[in-house]
Amino acid sequence: MAMEMRLPVVRKRLGEGLGRETKKHLVVPGDTITTDTGFMRGHGTYMGEEKLIASVAGSVERVNKLICVKALKTRYNGEVGDIVVGRITERRRSAEDELAMRGFLQEGDLISAEVQAVFSDGAVSLHTRSLKYGKLGQGVLVQVSPSLVKRQKTHFHDLPCGASVILGNNGFIWIYPTPEHKEEEAGGFIANLEPVSLADREVISRLRNCIVALVAQRVMLYDTSILYCYEASLPHQIKDILKPEVMEEIVVETRQRLLEQEG
Amino acid sequence: MASVALSEAEKVYIVHGVQEDLRVDGRGCEDYRCVEVETDVVSNTSGSARVKLGHTDILVGVKAEMGTPKLEKPNEGYLEFFVDCSANATPEFEGRGGDDLGMEIANTLYRIFNNKGSIDLKSLCISPREHCWILYVDVLLLECGGNLFDAISIAVKAALFNTRIPRVRVLEDEEGSKDIELSDDPYDCIQLSVENVPCIVTLCKIGYRHVVDATLQEEACSLASLLVAVTSKGVVTCMRKVGKGSLDPESIFEMMETGKRVGKVLHTSLQSLLHKEESLGPKRQKVGFLG
Numbered sequence: 001m002a003m004e005m006r007l008p009v010v011r012k013r014l015g016e017g018l019g020r021e022t023k024k025h026l027v028v029p030g031d032t033i034t035t036d037t038g039f040m041r042g043h044g045t046y047m048g049e050e051k052l053i054a055s056v057a058g059s060v061e062r063v064n065k066l067i068c069v070k071a072l073k074t075r076y077n078g079e080v081g082d083i084v085v086g087r088i089t090e091r092r093r094s095a096e097d098e099l100a101m102r103g104f105l106q107e108g109d110l111i112s113a114e115v116q117a118v119f120s121d122g123a124v125s126l127h128t129r130s131l132k133y134g135k136l137g138q139g140v141l142v143q144v145s146p147s148l149v150k151r152q153k154t155h156f157h158d159l160p161c162g163a164s165v166i167l168g169n170n171g172f173i174w175i176y177p178t179p180e181h182k183e184e185e186a187g188g189f190i191a192n193l194e195p196v197s198l199a200d201r202e203v204i205s206r207l208r209n210c211i212v213a214l215v216a217q218r219v220m221l222y223d224t225s226i227l228y229c230y231e232a233s234l235p236h237q238i239k240d241i242l243k244p245e246v247m248e249e250i251v252v253e254t255r256q257r258l259l260e261q262e263g
Numbered sequence: 264m265a266s267v268a269l270s271e272a273e274k275v276y277i278v279h280g281v282q283e284d285l286r287v288d289g290r291g292c293e294d295y296r297c298v299e300v301e302t303d304v305v306s307n308t309s310g311s312a313r314v315k316l317g318h319t320d321i322l323v324g325v326k327a328e329m330g331t332p333k334l335e336k337p338n339e340g341y342l343e344f345f346v347d348c349s350a351n352a353t354p355e356f357e358g359r360g361g362d363d364l365g366m367e368i369a370n371t372l373y374r375i376f377n378n379k380g381s382i383d384l385k386s387l388c389i390s391p392r393e394h395c396w397i398l399y400v401d402v403l404l405l406e407c408g409g410n411l412f413d414a415i416s417i418a419v420k421a422a423l424f425n426t427r428i429p430r431v432r433v434l435e436d437e438e439g440s441k442d443i444e445l446s447d448d449p450y451d452c453i454q455l456s457v458e459n460v461p462c463i464v465t466l467c468k469i470g471y472r473h474v475v476d477a478t479l480q481e482e483a484c485s486l487a488s489l490l491v492a493v494t495s496k497g498v499v500t501c502m503r504k505v506g507k508g509s510l511d512p513e514s515i516f517e518m519m520e521t522g523k524r525v526g527k528v529l530h531t532s533l534q535s536l537l538h539k540e541e542s543l544g545p546k547r548q549k550v551g552f553l554g
Contacts (some may be wrong), residue, residue, distance in 0.1 A: 001293035001475075001525060005532040007540055008299040008315070008550040087268060108268040138276040140287050191272040195279040205289040238289025243297060 002239070009244065027054040027069060034067065042068025076146040076170040078124035082115045083155040085136070085168035086126070110136040110174065112166055132156065136166075137191040139176030140208050144215045146171035150222040157223040161230050162203040167221060173211055175204050206233060209241035210250070217251040224261070229254040266355075267479050274484045278470040286474065286481070293525055295476045300417065300536055302425035304551055309398075310426030314418040317478065318408025320352075321415050323422040324401045327429075329443070332388065332395040340387025340395035344372040345402070346415070352407040361404070368402070368415060371463070375416070375492035375501045380459045382423070390433050390441065398426070409478040412490055416463040417533060423460060424537050427452035461492040461500045462529055464522040468510060473518050475525050489518045493526030495534065 027033060033045060033052045041047060044056040045067060054060070058071040078084075088109050091097065105111070112133050113126035128134050146169060155167045158178055166174040177200040196204075210229040211221065219225055232253040233241050240246050269277075277287060284291050296317040305311035308324040315321075333341060346368040348361025355361070376382060387396040400422065402415055430451045434442045467477040467485035474481060482488075486508025492501040499519065504510060510518075540547070 001291070001295075001528060003295045003298075003525070003528045003532050005298045005300055005536045007536065008301050010548070010550055087270070089268070106271070109270045110273070136270070137272045139273070140276070141273065191270075193272060193275050196276065198283055198285065201280055201283065201285050202289075205285065205287060208287065209289060239291075239294060242288065 004243075012248070025060040026058070027060055028057045029055055033060055033069070038065065039067045040065050042066050044069030044071060071147065073145050073147055077122065078115045078118045079169075080115055080118060082169035083112065083166065084115060084124075084126065084170045085110060085112050085141070085166055085172035085174045086170070087172075105135060110141065112136060112168070112174065135191060136174055137176065138193070138196055139174055140204055142173040142175070142208055142211050142215075144171045144173060144211070144221065148215060148218065148221050149173075150220045152222055159207070159223065159227055159230070161207070161227070162200060163207055165207065165223070165226065167223075173221070175207050175211075177204065202238060206230060206238050206241070209233070209238060213241055213247040213251055214254070216247060219251060219255065225254060225258060228257045232257075267483055269480060269483050273480070277481060277484045281469045281472050281474055281481075284472075288478075290476075292472055292474045293521065295525075295529075296478075298414075298417065298532075300421050300533070300540075301550060302421050302537070302540060304549070309428060310422045310424070312418045312421035312425055314414050314421065316408070316410060316414040316417075316476070318406055319410060319414045320404075320406035320408075321411075321418040322403040322405055323415070323418040324403075325422045325426045326399045326401070327396050327426065328399065329389070329394055330397045332392060336384070337392040338388050339384035340397055341384060342376055342382070342398045342400055344369045344376075344400050346372075346404070347402065348404045348407075352404045356404075356407075368412065371412065371490065371501075371503065372400075372402075372415070372419065374503075375461050375463065378500055380494070380498075381461060381500065382459070383456060386453065386455070387428075389431055389443065393441070394433075394443065396428055398423075407479075409480075409482055410465055410476050412463040412465050413476060413529075416461070416492070417529070420457055420460045420462060420533060421537060423455055424457045426455055428455070459494050459496075461494045461498075462526060462533070463490055463492050464526045464529065465490050466518040466522055468506075468508070468514065468518070473514070473521065475521070489515060489522070491519055491522035491526065493523055493530075495527065495530035497523045497527050499523065 031054045033054055035051045039052060041052060044054060044058060045052050046055050052067060054069045056069050056071040058069045061068055061070050088105060088107050113128045114133060115124045116127040117125045149167050149169055149171060158164045164176055164178045177196050207230060210233050211226060214221060214225060214229055229250055232250040236246050280286055281292060299315040302312045304313045305324050309327040310325040311323060313322045332339060346365040348356045348365045350357045389395055400419060430446045430453055432444045434444055464475060465488055466473045466475060467482060467488040469481060469485045487504060487506035487510050490503045490505060491499055493499055
């Protein structure tokens with residue numbers, strides 16, 4: 001049995017010294033971004049008294065004449081085409097609903113779906129238009145901030161280490177064992193409740209701890225970063241990954257590899 | 264207790280994992296998450312401690328006040344416990360939602376301290392039948408991430424270790440009236456001995472095995488748990504079963520043995536950490552809440 005007690009340490013900021021050419025322009029609500037009136041206002045900004053003011057806390061992004069502020073930590077804002085992983089909390093109670101859906105989906109179930117439309121009050125409507133989407137079976141859910149999930153072409157990844165991952169744009173990350181046969185995708189509505197093998201479990205637990213480590217150090221999540229972090233964590237035991245010093249070590253290594261890959 | 268909704272498949276995954284001694288975060292059935300303990304975080308208390316166990320965050324403050332001893336125990340002081348489940352911890356605790364859980368935890372704390380050995384109450388007596396020290400132990404739940412009882416008991420022990428009670432003398436006049444005199448030196452205090460203060464080990468029954476230090480998800484898969492209060496010598500002071508499910512007497516015995524074993528290791532780690540923190544002296548860098 002393992003029991004570790006320690007005194008708390010002040011968290012160090014790992015961002016410095018990792019070779020970024022331009023420093024990000026960080027603003028808080030109320031900060032002036034620019035007094036030049038030639039720019040178009042994007043998300044997170046508003047015009048007041050001849051100057052452009054930020055309305056959220058985040059970093060300023062400029063594309064030609066458009067200025068917007070990308071918030072660092074927000075509630076999820078749906079966009080059409082996003083993949084989300086969600087949990088059913090409540091359902092409509094009507095006679096037809098009882099007969100039809102209750103056999104397939106219960107309260108508390110996890111599903112993966114795509115955003116079909118966004119309403120003006122922020123609510124989104126979802127659809128599961130292929131067998132790729134639908135009820136999720138056995139696996140592990142990790143909840144992170146939505147701003148840490150990088151927007152990519154595909155959010156369903158079969159990682160070479162032996163597990164699969166769904167990076168929901170809403171911050172819900174689902175890690176599950178790769179289905180053996182290609183016909184049984186993550187979706188469908190019949191969950192497979194057979195025990196998962198120990199080797200697969202180890203991969204899934206390791207991935208889960210790596211994702212938690214990356215989130216703690218505010219690294220963007222996408223398939224490459226998760227994979228590099230997994231490889232960097234292999235020398236350590238799975239349960240040791242969550243120790244602060246091991247976490248720092250693997251994330252620093254992951255960051256360096258990502259920078260090398262970009263440069 | 265705060266609860267999370269889980270799908271059937273997720274519960275099956277967790278239960279099978281426990282059977283194979285590999286939990287979701289890679290721990291074995293008898294492994295604790297990393298614990299962070301810091302004492303002396305609240306300045307206007309006699310003693311305080313903050314414990315972080317995974318996502319569970321507990322703050323305990325101890326205030327020593329003078330009062331009259333209880334009628335049936337005129338030579339002893341006593342402890343009063345109060346647990347506040349703040350709405351910060353989880354939305355379920357909003358308004359009066361946290362009161363039930365608070366009462367349950369406070370009653371458990373009273374029970375585990377309700378024996379002669381845990382704390383030397385005679386040292387809290389100033390003059391029999393007239394004055395004694397009452398220690399008000401206030402527990403504040405800042406964040407709820409599973410395994411509340413263990414974290415609270417560790418925090419209470421650390422706060423009692425950190426408690427400094429001012430040394431007082433009773434002076435008698437010729438007329439017989441008594442006066443209580445406080446020592447001039449503010450650092451002249453008595454320290455309590457926390458050698459025999461018990462800590463709670465919660466064992467949750469999941470499937471056919473039991474786990475120590477369950478997260479919120481694991482607690483949602485467990486139908487019955489056993490709370491065992493163990494001292495550093497392995498003596499069990501109190502035992503309680505919680506949950507809707509039933510426990511086989513044999514499993515209760517096994518869980519108790521695990522609890523004693525795990526409890527002894529818990530105590531040695533905590534004692535060594537508290538002594539290490541004390542040896543760093545008043546000049547140590549305090550992390551507090553903005554670290």
